[in-house]
Amino acid sequence: MxxxxxxxxxxxxxxxxxxxxxxxxxxxxxxxxxxxxxxxxxxxxxxxxxxxxxxxxxxxxxxxxxxxxxxxxxxxxxxxxxxxxxxxxxxxxxxxxxxxxxxxxxxxxxxxxxxxxxxxxxxxxxxxxxxxxxxxxxxxxxxxxxxxxxxxxxxxxxxxxxxxxxxxxxxxxxxxxxxxxxxxxxxxxxxxxxxxxxxxxxxxxxxxxxxxxxxxxxxxxxxxxxxxxxxxxxxxxxxxxxxxxxxxxxxxARDELAAVSARLTELTARLWTGIQASVPDVVRNTPRRQCLPNTLNLGFPGASGEGLMMGLDLAGIAVSTGSACAAGSVEPSHVLLALGHDAQTAKSAIRFSLGRDTTRQDIDRVVAVLPGIVERVRAAGQTSGRE
Ligand SMILES: Cc1ncc(COP(=O)(O)O)c(C=O)c1O
Structure with missing residues (x-):
């Protein structure tokens, strides 16, 4: 894969x-x-x-x-x-x-x-x-x-x-x-x-x-x-x-900055548009303006970010639940808490950060597999919540 x-x-x-x-x-x-x-x-x-x-x-x-x-x-x-x-x-x-x-x-x-x-x-x-x-x-x-x-x-x-x-x-x-x-x-x-x-x-x-x-x-x-x-x-x-x-x-990096940045802005927008259209109740944590061209942090209420990250990993897609140094810890992100999110909402976030080799095909693959993963992780959360 x-x-x-x-x-x-x-x-x-x-x-x-x-x-x-x-x-x-x-x-x-x-x-x-x-x-x-x-x-x-x-x-x-x-x-x-x-x-x-x-x-x-x-x-x-x-x-x-x-x-x-x-x-x-x-x-x-x-x-x-x-x-x-x-x-x-x-x-x-x-x-x-x-x-x-x-x-x-x-x-x-x-x-x-x-x-x-x-x-x-x-x-x-x-x-x-x-x-x-x-x-x-x-x-x-x-x-x-x-x-x-x-x-x-x-x-x-x-x-x-x-x-x-x-x-x-x-x-x-x-x-x-x-x-x-x-x-x-x-x-x-x-x-x-x-x-x-x-x-x-x-x-x-x-x-x-x-x-x-x-x-x-x-x-x-x-x-x-x-x-x-x-x-x-x-x-x-x-x-x-x-x-x-x-x-x-x-x-x-300096010599390629303008070209790479334009590509990443377009690919990040494509990722957001695709996810927004296919995953219900997705929350955008990354600002629309005055932000890095490659970063998209999204919250999926009712799902755990850890679960989503693991589901995507099984599908061959590497993302993070927050900053790398905080990953692996079950603590909610201190950044999302500072934004006023409660612990549960903060724990539902994942971060996509694109790079110079990311292609449209990569983005389209994420958009194709993510809705099913979110659905499964949300359903698993509801089941475990009932137990
Ligand atoms: C904003 C910021 N500062 C500092 C660091 C730490 O850098 P390094 O991994 O080179 O120690 C990172 C790494 O993720 C970072 O994102």
Whole structure:
């Protein structure tokens, strides 16, 4: 059975051209980029070329791009590093309840160190308002952290409006752009954020490599300590081959962005139209505007998202019940709860996230099999409810 993979917000397959670019750095150019001999210098050259590629893709300076082990570490370094750099008088953090767990867990950890925090309200689409951010700022605010694109819903936040405010008030703004990488044009000048998290495996690059953009002049206390790598902000020998893969993946994603994004918008609309016409009582959780082109989160009242995901998996279709990190847990999605859904409704949701290889045939197959699966899962829920 041909597998249809519609879970690209969880991760993407490594592109063959990216793997090919990485291979020489796993054998021939294996040196430690901190070594001064020729082998080390050759590895360093690959690392710095990758840094330049990523910087060029986001209109930043190469010196503003630090390599990390992925989006989670970038978020951790941003939150913990920027909060600690603000000094003892600044102990308040502003974020949202719909952030990725790697942001919310850092905020929790910082509260155990004496930081307080405000969670901005979100509307029914998971979007904050810049006015609410303005109202939440206090004299002791150290940091604002807002995700650009929500991984579960695809909702985009009004970051440019937020950054105008944080700049006026002299606050550090961190933006988790992990889900926006490769799906939206990212321009650090337009975005106006001070610290931005990126990850390679969402854009057909390797897992275990990410980057943190740190605007020149932004204070950041390192979290990993040791050697002087990454401008003394992130100790540890860099993952050169993965960084090279990230650089190439970023360039390819940028070059294909307009064409891929137009295709994905059309395919996502086709998926929604097809499901809406064939499945009764489906609820759309993804906004119709200001959202990622590839993401469709739907609720199926009366069915369990886990059951639907398993039914689709048996039919050869991979989807998710929420963010990958929450999958496997029976807890309802914290994002859908923050939107005001009750636990039962939140547990009825599944997320389709399309990718550059998704075809019309894939979409039509989903639309063909989903109604029967929803019917069976709803009927099974009613039966077990009667027992
Ligand atoms: C918005 C967001 N931030 C951070 C992460 C974590 O990134 P990584 O898997 O590279 O650690 C993810 C991964 O799903 C994400 O969607």
């Amino acid at each position: 041909q597998q249809i993979y519609l879970d690209h917000n969880a991760t993407t397959p490594l592109r063959p051209d990216v793997l090919e670019a990485m291979l020489p750095y796993l054998h021939t150019h294996f040196g430690n980029p901190s070594s001064v001999h020729r082998t080390g210098r050759r590895a360093k050259q690959g690392l710095e070329e990758a840094r330049e590629q990523i910087a060029a893709c986001i209109r930043a300076k190469p010196a503003e791009v630090l390599f990390t082990s992925g989006g989670t570490e970038s978020n951790s370094l941003a939150l913990v590093g920027a909060a600690r750099a603000q000094g003892p008088a600044k102990t308040h953090i502003i974020t949202t309840p719909v952030e990725h767990s790697s942001v919310l867990a850092c905020v929790q950890a910082l509260s155990r160190e004496g930081f307080s925090h405000t969670l901005l309200p979100v509307d029914a689409e998971g979007r904050i308002r810049a006015d609410d951010l303005a109202a939440a700022v206090r004299d002791d605010t150290a940091l604002v952290s807002i995700g650009l694109a929500n991984p579960e819903l695809g909702t985009l936040q009004p970051i440019a409006a937020c950054s105008r405010l944080t700049r006026q008030r002299g606050l550090v703004l961190h933006v988790d752009a992990v889900q926006a990488t490769g799906k939206l044009a990212l321009d650090m000048e337009e975005l106006g954020a001070d610290v931005v998290s990126l990850s390679a495996h969402k854009i057909y690059g390797p897992k275990g490599i990410g980057a943190l953009y740190v605007r020149h002049g932004t204070g950041l206390v390192p979290v990993l300590r040791g050697g002087p790598q990454e401008r003394e902000k992130r100790a540890g020998t860099e993952n050169v081959a993965a960084a090279v893969g990230f650089g190439i993946a970023a360039v390819l």
